[in-house]
Amino acid sequence: MIAMTKLAERFQTLQTQIAQQQTPFGQDVQLLAVSKTRSSTEILEIHKLGQTAFGENYIQEAVDKIQQLKDYPIDWHFIGPLQSNKSRLAAENFAWVHTIDRLKIAKRLNDQRPTSMPPLNVCIQVNIDNEDTKSGFLANQVIEAALEIAKLSQLSLRGLMTIPQATDDRHQQQQSFTRMKALHDQVKQALRQNNLDDNTFDTLSMGMSGDMDAAIQCGATIVRIGTAIFGPRPTKV
């Protein structure tokens, strides 16, 4: 028997935990390994165990790692706040951006996405608990935004993303995620009614290490997990 590293052990435990979850909506659940503040070496170790999707929050840190790991078939997802002056780096280096929190950023990404690349997959970020400190569209602004973003040819509108109010209370977690699921269904319907393609609107990006189970139960299709794979994050310097 080859001894597994702690990292490999945590990764396999998490995979088992996801596979054993009930999915009342019958959805596939994809694991996004959130690798902010982690080294390329750590990312590679998880990649060699079969993980292909990695999420990053800080654009410059991400671009450095993407360069270092460019020979590996990794799908990079941007999940951090995106400043306008950094949008070009996101448009040129990522397969996905989960954090579309205003129309202006969607339009910039659309203009800056190289035509030689496939359309950039995007999710609309929703401030589902109306928190002053969180970015994202309020729930009642999402349909209008989706109808605009769906028309941008260099973007592929894939779904909705949220970071709900932090809580250990399972019931409260489920309330926020349930509202996200309902909103997702409404957007899908609105796209169809406006003769926009809704076939690729299939993503609900929600659930982190502390609320993954509730998110999956409520219909998450992508869970974004950092700590449960890589361990506690070193404090940022």
Ligand SMILES: *Cc1c(COP(=O)(O)O)cnc(C)c1O
């Ligand atoms: C850091 C981060 C995560 C992962 O959080 P963990 O609690 O470490 O699993 C998920 N989503 C976003 C947007 C993040 O910034």
